[in-house]
Amino acid sequence: MSNRIAVIAGDGVGREVVPEGLKVLRALSLPLEFTELPWGCDYHERSGRMMPGDALSTLARFDAIYLGAIGWPTVPDHISLWECLLPIRKTFEQYVNLRPVRLPPGISGPLAGRGPDDVDMLFIRENTEGEYSGTGGRVHVGTDAELAVEVPVFTRRAIHRCARFAFERARERSGRLISVTKSNASRYAYVLWDEVVMALASRYADVEVERVHVDAMAARMVLRPDSVDVVVASNLFADILTDLGGALQGSLGLAASANLSLDGRGPSMFEPVHGSAPDIAGQGRANPIGAVWSAALMLRHLGYGPEADRIERAIDAVCEDGRVLTGDLGGTASTAEVGDALVRAVIR
Secondary structure (H helix, E strand, O other), X not given: OOEEEEEEEEOOOHHHHHHHHHHHHHHOOOOEEEEEOOOOHHHHHHHOOOXXXXXXXXXXXXOEEEEEEOOEOOEOHHHHHHHHHHHHHHHOOXXXXXXXXXXXXXXXXXXXXXXXXXXXXXXXXXXXXXXEEEEEEEEOOOOOOOEEEEEEEOOHHHHHHHXXXXXXXXXXXXOEEEXXXXXXXXXXXXXXXXXXXXXXXXXXXXXXXXXXXXXXXXXXXXXXXXXXXXXXXXXXXXXXXXXXXXXXXXXXXXXXXXXXXXXXXXXXXXXXXXXOOOOOOOOOOOOOXXXXXXXXXXXXXXXXXXXXXXXXXXXXXXXXXXXOOOHHHOOOOOHHHHHHHHHHHHHO
């Protein structure tokens, strides 16, 4: 039986990297059926919407969503985010955002004297609430008395299910988990977060848990990356820290992510995190490795573990070889040339 994959290439370089990801996936000859959906900022310019009114019910019929990038200068960022990505994440309860931060062999990261053994982290980001809850508003707009209120929302249920997933991943890896908060300044939301995580810790006696404030965590990732393995954090904190992680692993073009729906509420969504990159869109310069790595995360989620491993080994082989890399990694290859090299490495 085939797995049905909704493909949303989206905007900018998303339209360039997704075809390379599909090329690698098709090289594996798996029972996957792809349906391309032309949603995003171009769709908004034609229709006034980021996606059609029945988009969520359409997506509900798929087993997974493969996304390129959403966003373009002609559409305000808060519209492209709140009318496309966030409705998908919230509707299908994609409550875990999984982001590996790993420096591949052969890639020079920005930290002197640090190599692949030092930069190998797994971030688990709570993906449905926190600072992205959408609770708030503006009054007296356009006057000198204008007021904007943005209210982070944290619930015990959401923290618990995300932290439980993180404990399980820590148990599979090194047995070490870092929980990132700011509970010295946020007396309610992050104190609740700390309490829920520490209550769960009593059920995972084999996992060592550290609580680290977000500012100290940013410094630690730079100064002692080898001391970081599995990290669980709120929507906003993990969003920021994983972009730092993308820099540490050599390029944001390598960064992959999975938005996981784990309670049967709908499909999960897989996407590189580099965004639409308008400055290089249409030039064939975008790095497709993040999109291909995201495809590997998708395969693993769908039960194709050995094939996901093949893709990740192919990424390492192409990076270590170093002859076919895009400009962000110091090479001169085009997006398609890197995709071709990955296909060759996968089928070798």
